[in-house]
Amino acid sequence: MLPPLSNVLPGSDIARSAMETERQKLIVRTAFLTFSHIAANHR
Numbered sequence: 001m002l003p004p005l006s007n008v009l010p011g012s013d014i015a016r017s018a019m020e021t022e023r024q025k026l027i028v029r030t031a032f033l034t035f036s037h038i039a040a041n042h043r
Helices: 010-041
Strands: none
Touching: none
């Protein structure tokens, strides 16, 4: 019986989730800055 892939390559899993987290943070930051810019222009 073969071990699960996550046991063979734990590093790639961690790297993938870390990259996903960074990408989501970047998206949230960009959206927030865009929203702030629009709100400031409408005041």
